[in-house]
Amino acid sequence: MSADSGQIASEGISTDEIVAGALQAARPAPGLRWLDIGCGRGHLLRRIRDEWSPAGLWGIDPIDWLAEDLRGDVEFTSVAAEQARGLPQVDRVMMVEVIEHLEAPWSALRAAARLVAPGGWIVVSTPNLARLRNRIELAVRGQFTSFRPDNVVHISPAPPHITRRILGEEGLIADRPRYAGRDVISLTGGRTWPEGVRERLPVLTSVSVITAAQRPAV
Numbered sequence: 001m002s003a004d005s006g007q008i009a010s011e012g013i014s015t016d017e018i019v020a021g022a023l024q025a026a027r028p029a030p031g032l033r034w035l036d037i038g039c040g041r042g043h044l045l046r047r048i049r050d051e052w053s054p055a056g057l058w059g060i061d062p063i064d065w066l067a068e069d070l071r072g073d074v075e076f077t078s079v080a081a082e083q084a085r086g087l088p089q090v091d092r093v094m095m096v097e098v099i100e101h102l103e104a105p106w107s108a109l110r111a112a113a114r115l116v117a118p119g120g121w122i123v124v125s126t127p128n129l130a131r132l133r134n135r136i137e138l139a140v141r142g143q144f145t146s147f148r149p150d151n152v153v154h155i156s157p158a159p160p161h162i163t164r165r166i167l168g169e170e171g172l173i174a175d176r177p178r179y180a181g182r183d184v185i186s187l188t189g190g191r192t193w194p195e196g197v198r199e200r201l202p203v204l205t206s207v208s209v210i211t212a213a214q215r216p217a218v
Helices: 003-026 043-052 105-113 131-139 160-169 195-200
Strands: 031-039 057-060 074-078 090-096 117-129 178-182 206-214
Touching: 003 043, 003 074, 003 090, 003 117, 003 178, 003 206, 031 043, 074 117, 090 105, 090 178, 105 160, 160 206
Parallel strands: 031 057, 031 090, 057 074, 090 117
Antiparallel strands: 117 206, 178 206
């Protein structure tokens, strides 16, 4: 098994871990209003609906592929994140593995931040540029593993310090970055990092970096 195929094999596990990490960073509770930007088929919205009894669910995505079982519970709008207008302020705004796909990531992030109600949170996850595989490939080939030329859907690397700066300029207070998603070890045929190593070195061994920020309550 090649390193690339090993990464593909671990993708499902990593995705589940990233979603779980983003939800943990969002501090879920019953009775909140949630917006998922780039909601896809609605995996995250379904978890929120089923586990947290939300007061309201909103989702946007440029493709209308929301699952049928969610359509009665989610206010869905088919629109790109950069072009979203007229959405209500909510208690939680989620951008899970979205910002790297956008042509105008920082203007989209600013617009998303303005939808966070006082006391609410925004959570942004994106590929971790500082993981060891990215560092090695950047040194050897001059490119990030997460943004190879053949990965045409990843177009906007998003360093967490810039994410934090943009959110701060929009009046939010950011937590320290969190990390999620087990990465594979280079040249091992798809082996992932042992849990003990991941706990000690999350920056180097995690696929995704998660930034959460709160708008202070009035």
